[in-house]
Amino acid sequence: MGGAVLRTTTQVRALTPDDLPELRALLDRDRLVNLFVRNRIDATGLQTRWLGGQVWGYFEDGTLVSACHAGTNLVPVEATPAAIEAFAERVLADNIRPSSVVGLRSTVLPLWELLEPRWGPARSPRLDQPFMVIDHDSKLRPDPRVRQVVMDEFDTIYPACVAMFTEEVGVDPEVGNRSGYRARVSQLISHGWSFAIIEDGQVVFKTEVGAATPYACQLQGVYVHPDLRGRGIAGPAIAAVVEQVRRTIAPVVTLYVNDHNTAARRAYERAGFQQTTTFASILL
Structure with missing residues (x-):
């Protein structure tokens, strides 16, 4: 008999102030690339009225794996391929329409590929932006x-x-x-x-x-x-x-x-x- 197949349970939800320690630990994986979102959550404490949007978390088996700032700017954070798909589904389901999608090229391009059929064409795609330090x-x-x-x-x-x-x-x-x-x-x-x-x-x-x-x-x-x-x-x-x-x-x-x-x-x-x-x- 074959062994039991272990299924990973996944969830996307809006993060709350209770999630701040786990979110900060996620953002600290790359303090330079994730600087914008870290600035936003430090300034607002994830209080929706100050944030002007939400930060979504993508969880696997109860652990925060990826996040996405969903406000005027859509900014994926430490986003895995599975998280990118989940965030795209959430964006389209919630009918959010930001002014831009910004972040690491390796996450923005696959996310845009999923959004473009509904949103495209983009007014101005900037697909190669050197990040300098x-x-x-x-x-x-x-x-x-x-x-x-x-x-x-x-x-x-x-x-x-x-x-x-x-x-x-x-x-x-x-x-x-x-x-x-x-x-x-x-x-x-x-x-x-x-x-x-x-x-x-x-x-x-x-x-x-x-x-x-x-x-x-x-x-x-x-x-x-x-x-x-x-x-x-x-x-x-x-x-x-x-x-x-x-x-x-x-x-x-x-x-x-x-x-x-x-x-x-x-x-x-x-x-x-x-x-x-x-x-x-x-x-x-």
């Missing part, structure tokens, strides 16, 4: 003009934020939820997470820390004024940001960039960033 000060001489933006400069920095977002994402952030985008920019300034070179009322360079944990942070929205591009501003400016961020926010700095943006990639590499893995983003 620096854990030391840059060898480039940092641009001494870079500093934290203060709230009195909101009206100066805000148009540059809108211009960068529109150029990078392909939509105007003021359309549909202008107050939400203004609030986000204001929040980053108040946190001390907005950095820029501002001269004579003009934003020469700017970037923000979009997410942070005690271990690492992630830069976003890197922008050089269009009239000043090609002059080598970005490398030393990024070097200055890295130095200041490592001193005041977190010891490791990360970012991800579109593969085809060779000018940006060169600037990050000159500043000392190295690619450690590959992300993908599906903008819907």
Whole structure:
């Protein structure tokens, strides 16, 4: 007689504050890649009213194996092939429609393959985004003009934020939820997470820390004024940001960039960033 077949019981459910210890342990398997979701759960404590969505857990025999942030962004975490299928089923069943699917290329692409027949085509698929890391000060001489933006400069920095977002994402952030985008920019300034070179009322360079944990942070929205591009501003400016961020926010700095943006990639590499893995983003 053959032995009994052991069946694995699986479950997908919304995680609650009671699940925080197990979720944090899962996120800590890769503190850099999982930084965005860790920042979100640390900031909200998995309270739905603050999270603006849910974090789902995929369990096998009662153990949390994978997770997925399901809000404005759909972000799989440590997702196994079985978990990816389960998350896709849950997304479609709940009729959730995020603005993007973001994360490790190895999990985003199979997840999108399951969602695309219902959701596609994507507005902007970005299938090859080097994820880059620096854990030391840059060898480039940092641009001494870079500093934290203060709230009195909101009206100066805000148009540059809108211009960068529109150029990078392909939509105007003021359309549909202008107050939400203004609030986000204001929040980053108040946190001390907005950095820029501002001269004579003009934003020469700017970037923000979009997410942070005690271990690492992630830069976003890197922008050089269009009239000043090609002059080598970005490398030393990024070097200055890295130095200041490592001193005041977190010891490791990360970012991800579109593969085809060779000018940006060169600037990050000159500043000392190295690619450690590959992300993908599906903008819907």
